[in-house]
Amino acid sequence: MAENPYMARAIELAIENVRSGRGGPFGAVIVKDGRIIATGTNQVTSTNDPTAHAEVVAIRAACAALGTFQLDRCDIYTTCEPCPMCLGAIYWARPHRVFFGGTAGDAAEAGFDDAFICQQLGVPLADRKILFVPLMREEALACFRAWAASPNRINY
Amino acid sequence: MAENPYMARAIELAIENVRSGRGGPFGAVIVKDGRIIATGTNQVTSTNDPTAHAEVVAIRAACAALGTFQLDRCDIYTTCEPCPMCLGAIYWARPHRVFFGGTAGDAAEAGFDDAFICQQLGVPLADRKILFVPLMREEALACFRAWAASPNRINY
Numbered sequence: 001m002a003e004n005p006y007m008a009r010a011i012e013l014a015i016e017n018v019r020s021g022r023g024g025p026f027g028a029v030i031v032k033d034g035r036i037i038a039t040g041t042n043q044v045t046s047t048n049d050p051t052a053h054a055e056v057v058a059i060r061a062a063c064a065a066l067g068t069f070q071l072d073r074c075d076i077y078t079t080c081e082p083c084p085m086c087l088g089a090i091y092w093a094r095p096h097r098v099f100f101g102g103t104a105g106d107a108a109e110a111g112f113d114d115a116f117i118c119q120q121l122g123v124p125l126a127d128r129k130i131l132f133v134p135l136m137r138e139e140a141l142a143c144f145r146a147w148a149a150s151p152n153r154i155n156y
Numbered sequence: 157m158a159e160n161p162y163m164a165r166a167i168e169l170a171i172e173n174v175r176s177g178r179g180g181p182f183g184a185v186i187v188k189d190g191r192i193i194a195t196g197t198n199q200v201t202s203t204n205d206p207t208a209h210a211e212v213v214a215i216r217a218a219c220a221a222l223g224t225f226q227l228d229r230c231d232i233y234t235t236c237e238p239c240p241m242c243l244g245a246i247y248w249a250r251p252h253r254v255f256f257g258g259t260a261g262d263a264a265e266a267g268f269d270d271a272f273i274c275q276q277l278g279v280p281l282a283d284r285k286i287l288f289v290p291l292m293r294e295e296a297l298a299c300f301r302a303w304a305a306s307p308n309r310i311n312y
Contacts, residue, residue, distance in 0.1 A: 004291055011299060025303035091241075095286065134255075
């Protein structure tokens with residue numbers, strides 16, 4: 001397979017990230033109209049942010065660069081198949097395509113095992129490893145009523 | 157059920173968030189040792205960040221406040237059952253418990269339907285709504301080799 005320059009850049013960034021000690025071995029590049037508009041690397045440990053996976057960092061940067069919360073006509077190149085958090089972020093950001101290098105299995109072999117999160121999604125609340133407890137549902141529904149009634153509503 | 161002050165605060169923040177036009181009808185509060193250490197509301201549209209759901213905003217703020225990437229002994233109170241992205245973020249942040257108000261069904265009724273993301277997690281890559289394409293796996297595995305060899309490695 002011919003080398004893809006965007007994926008090659010993502011790999012380069014991931015390796016630099018490890019060497020500099022900034023975080024885990026993951027990189028991502030976001031491309032629109034043939035141009036790299038944002039990059040991201042894993043910064044969980046260096047920024048104390050468990051959500052700072054390469055894809056999330058890149059999505060946030062790309063949206064900031066574009067001034068929008070949607071990645072229309074953008075492609076994401078990531079060095080590894082996204083974890084469930086990043087997959088969710090990708091669906092909310094709505095890019096065109098996602099290209100990935102390593103597989104979830106490769107990540108698990110390297111010590112990054114997110115299979116337990118996928119597995120937990122299918123487990124009833126009461127049986128999950130982190131306890132999920134329903135509380136004050138009736139009161140909380142007031143939030144949705146306020147939304148329905150709001151003249152300031154911007155759908156997303 | 158007696159009113160829980162943390163959930164009541166999350167609901168109050170969500171409603172304020174809607175009224176001010178800053179974002180969607182969601183709020184979250186993170187509590188450690190009986191004290192609120194961070195709060196978050198949905199800021200997707202006001203900050204152009206599709207990852208700025210209430211839980212993610214609160215997790216990032218709590219980790220910043222604590223100076224750590226793990227939410228040991230913390231409880232999260234969120235006005236609605238977390239979407240898959242937020243659920244992933246919660247598992248990476250590892251709090252003790254999660255209390256939620258509205259259910260995923262309530263959110264869907266209010267127009268916030270993340271069921272398609274859960275569904276997509278179980279769909280083969282080639283059949284997903286957003287195309288996921290494997291690319292340069294062999295080259296990408298160099299990232300994990302760099303990680304295994306790195307003296308700067310901080311596990312997370």
